[in-house]
Amino acid sequence: MIHNLNLVNNLQLLFPINHEFELEQFVQQKPINAFSDEVLDVLSELGAFLREHGRELPNIIAVGFWLRKQHLLMLKSQYRSLHGRGISLHFAPGNVDTLFFYSAIISVVTGNLTMVRVSHQNHQAAAPLLAMLNEFVNCHPLGKKLAERLVIFTYEKSSEISALLSKFADVRVIWGGNEAVTAIQKLPIKNGAIDCSFPDRYSISILTLSDVSEINAAATAFAADVKPFFQQACASPKVVYWVNTAQELQKVFWQQVSALITKAKLTLSAGDSLRRYLFLQQASLLTDNNCAIGFNDNTLTVIEGDDFNGELLTAHPGLFIFLSHNVLSLEPINLLSHCQTIGVFDLSCNVQNEIEKQTKWPHRQIVKLGRALEFTPVWDGIDLIKQHCTEQV
Amino acid sequence: MINSAWHNLISLAPYALSHEEKAAIFAKYGNELVKHHYEHCQPYQNILDFFHLTEQTFEQAPPLHTSMFKLHELRSIQQNDVFKVTTSSGTTGQQVSKIYLDKTNIARQQKILSSIVKEWLGNKRLPMLIIDHPNVIKDRFSYSARGVGIQGLSLFGHHHTYALNEDMSINWPCVEGFIEQYKDEKIFIFGFTFMVWQYLLQLLDKNQKRFELSNALLLHSGGWKKLIDQAVSNEQFKTTAQQYLGAVNVHNFYGMVEQTGTIHVECEQGHLHCPTWSDVHVVSPDNLIPLPIKKSGIIELHSLLPTSYPGHKILTEDTGFLVGIDDCPCGRKGKYFQVTGRVKRAEIRGCSDTQS
Numbered sequence: 062m063i064h065n066l067n068l069v070n071n072l073q074l075l076f077p078i079n080h081e082f083e084l085e086q087f088v089q090q091k092p093i094n095a096f097s098d099e100v101l102d103v104l105s106e107l108g109a110f111l112r113e114h115g116r117e118l119p120n121i122i123a124v125g126f127w128l129r130k131q132h133l134l135m136l137k138s139q140y141r142s143l144h145g146r147g148i149s150l151h152f153a154p155g156n157v158d159t160l161f162f163y164s165a166i167i168s169v170v171t172g173n174l175t176m177v178r179v180s181h182q183n184h185q186a187a188a189p190l191l192a193m194l195n196e197f198v199n200c201h202p203l204g205k206k207l208a209e210r211l212v213i214f215t216y217e218k219s220s221e222i223s224a225l226l227s228k229f230a231d232v233r234v235i236w237g238g239n240e241a242v243t244a245i246q247k248l249p250i251k252n253g254a255i256d257c258s259f260p261d262r263y264s265i266s267i268l269t270l271s272d273v274s275e276i277n278a279a280a281t282a283f284a285a286d287v288k289p290f291f292q293q294a295c296a297s298p299k300v301v302y303w304v305n306t307a308q309e310l311q312k313v314f315w316q317q318v319s320a321l322i323t324k325a326k327l328t329l330s331a332g333d334s335l336r337r338y339l340f341l342q343q344a345s346l347l348t349d350n351n352c353a354i355g356f357n358d359n360t361l362t363v364i365e366g367d368d369f370n371g372e373l374l375t376a377h378p379g380l381f382i383f384l385s386h387n388v389l390s391l392e393p394i395n396l397l398s399h400c401q402t403i404g405v406f407d408l409s410c411n412v413q414n415e416i417e418k419q420t421k422w423p424h425r426q427i428v429k430l431g432r433a434l435e436f437t438p439v440w441d442g443i444d445l446i447k448q449h450c451t452e453q454v
Numbered sequence: 455m456i457n458s459a460w461h462n463l464i465s466l467a468p469y470a471l472s473h474e475e476k477a478a479i480f481a482k483y484g485n486e487l488v489k490h491h492y493e494h495c496q497p498y499q500n501i502l503d504f505f506h507l508t509e510q511t512f513e514q515a516p517p518l519h520t521s522m523f524k525l526h527e528l529r530s531i532q533q534n535d536v537f538k539v540t541t542s543s544g545t546t547g548q549q550v551s552k553i554y555l556d557k558t559n560i561a562r563q564q565k566i567l568s569s570i571v572k573e574w575l576g577n578k579r580l581p582m583l584i585i586d587h588p589n590v591i592k593d594r595f596s597y598s599a600r601g602v603g604i605q606g607l608s609l610f611g612h613h614h615t616y617a618l619n620e621d622m623s624i625n626w627p628c629v630e631g632f633i634e635q636y637k638d639e640k641i642f643i644f645g646f647t648f649m650v651w652q653y654l655l656q657l658l659d660k661n662q663k664r665f666e667l668s669n670a671l672l673l674h675s676g677g678w679k680k681l682i683d684q685a686v687s688n689e690q691f692k693t694t695a696q697q698y699l700g701a702v703n704v705h706n707f708y709g710m711v712e713q714t715g716t717i718h719v720e721c722e723q724g725h726l727h728c729p730t731w732s733d734v735h736v737v738s739p740d741n742l743i744p745l746p747i748k749k750s751g752i753i754e755l756h757s758l759l760p761t762s763y764p765g766h767k768i769l770t771e772d773t774g775f776l777v778g779i780d781d782c783p784c785g786r787k788g789k790y791f792q793v794t795g796r797v798k799r800a801e802i803r804g805c806s807d808t809q810s
């Protein structure tokens with residue numbers, strides 16, 4: 062095979078920095094067993110390091126907690142003996158602070174050699190965690206072990222480089238919108254290699270409130286699902302279904318959510334505001350069903366409607382706009398095929414049980430309200446651990 | 455009928471009414487206009503209903519985001535009555551605004567434009583040099599913003615001479631012939647800001663040429679974005695024009711294809727002036743509430759002209775501030791303002807940004 066390896070010179074190495082990255086050498090290493098003691102030691106030490114040094118940054122602390130030995134062993138116990146597939150190549154967004162690393166952890170913990178490309182524009186969000194990873198390599202005795210098996214870089218949009226890297230991949234993990242995913246999928250990979258793709262999805266919440274005393278917990282949990290990334294993450298709910306819930310309770314709920322968003326100082330830029338107005342002006346023209354503004358203050362807007370179609374959801378810019386639909390039972394709920402996460406708030410658990418019985422719904426996961434954005438190895442219906450492994454030989 | 459109101463409005467002078475006098479006119483005719491569009495444009499009705507307007511007044515109507523004219527077909531006339539569709543100039547691949555015009559609306563735009571331009575040019579038609587190539591107005595039914603501008607302003611000139619070839623090179627024999635013939639008369643030069651800068655002034659500089667006009671008026675428009683990228687200020691543009699063209703009065707003007715007719719011409723003080731039939735609000739991006747004088751915000755434009763499409767109240771993506779009201783040292787009444795740039799595009803957050 063002759064590759065234009067000079068292209069590798071265009072890689073901007075983000076981890077481990079101050080090292081020479083030799084692609085040919087890197088890809089000649091062999092995968093090892095999943096959840097090996099050696100890797101678990103490195104990762105749990107890294108976890109402790111992040112918990113200790115990530116003080117100001119809750120998302121980094123969260124990564125630290127994810128890497129607790131206990132948690133890693135718990136994951137291990139859920140799988141039979143497995144072995145890494147080989148080279149895992151990840152295409153991750155640079156504007157999400159920790160996703161690139163969760164994606165990487167899965168392939169490192171399963172014994173794979175891991176290459177991560179974070180997007181070139183706006184990769185500042187990833188910088189704090191990258192800085193800490195590099196610090197770990199420099200000052201921790203086990204750091205070198207991580208650097209041997211994981212490399213993180215960025216490069217200017219180039220299908221040539223992506224194509225070159227893809228030729229080495231046994232697993233490709235592709236985060237991104239539909240266009241990004243399709244563009245990468247077109248690039249050839251090794252025989253027998255597999256893609257784990259995460260195209261555009263939308264998510265919903267189903268809430269039922271029977272008393273004012275429940276609102277506080279519901280609003281806090283809901284705000285946790287929508288505050289990160291200004292409600293633009295796929296897992297953040299855009300549609301809220303209210304089951305049998307009085308309008309007055311809904312109103313207090315929205316007031317509280319609004320207050321929580323305001324408190325978090327999530328200020329919209331002028332460009333965000335213009336996008337928001339545009340969507341609100343478009344909304345009634347994108348659906349044949351009735352829809353109109355319900356609750357509205359300077360922070361969040363609720364659009365009340367009978368049903369919401371794909372066009373409306375595609376145009377939805379996040380930014381704290383919620384499509385709200387009142388139902389008496391689950392029966393009228395009509396989910397679209399790209400529905401990802403259902404966040405549920407139901408203290409009685411009756412509705413929750415009903416939701417779990419919906420075999421025909423297309424959603425990928427059901428979580429408790431407030432946990433929609435927590436990373437799990439089974440994401441969007443894909444078991445990333447299994448996909449990264451072969452049966453042990 | 456909304457069009458009949460225009461008998462009273464059309465003969466007003468462009469810069470003679472005080473703010474209060476204008477407010478009264480906007481309250482009366484503006485409200486009629488909102489009702490007209492509400493009744494004749496179904497999408498517009500849907501939008502107003504969506505926002506639960508308690509009354510259909512000009513004040514309460516939401517200013518439509520300019521992209522609404524790109525993404526939706528907004529017209530308040532029957533398809534049969536559409537006489538012309540004008541489009542904004544978008545770069546390839548971008549969607550363009552589509553503005554649906556009937557004959558009445560076109561005639562009104564022309565008339566108002568004429569009233570405004572005559573304030574600056576005088577009543578007599580002047581020999582006109584157009585900084586563009588003739589093919590830009592080839593297609594009669596669908597004009598680009600550049601075509602609309604040239605078409606509209608051509609009425610104030612004679613011996614229209616296009617300065618450029620289709621490949622954007624200067625048509626030297628044409629330009630030199632025109633200047634030779636008219637160098638002692640008052641002449642009218644018109645072009646888009648960027649075209650004038652890039653394809654006239656820069657090329658004169660490169661070829662070490664200068665013209666010695668004795669009395670010219672250069673009107674130019676079309677946004678500063680490309681020039682801001684090249685760090686060219688309005689002041690620099692003016693001095694460069696005078697350096698290479700001779701005695702020329704340079705006036706920028708600000709207008710939108712969504713509100714053709716009511717252009718905002720820069721006076722001798724460097725201020726953009728609202729004519730009688732248009733109004734400008736500088737609003738806070740947070741809540742669209744008008745901001746006081748000198749405070750920067752998003753420019754919202756009002757115009758009484760649009761009857762065939764609901765373009766009477768639009769939210770631009772431009773930023774600027776009001777300089778004053780009724781008291782510009784140039785003597786013109788009404789609001790005057792400055793445009794400072796464009797709102798930065800919204801950032802994309804979340805996981806769908808892996809390609810960039």
Ligand SMILES: [Zn+2]
Nearest residue numbers: 721725782784
């Ligand atoms: Zn003035």
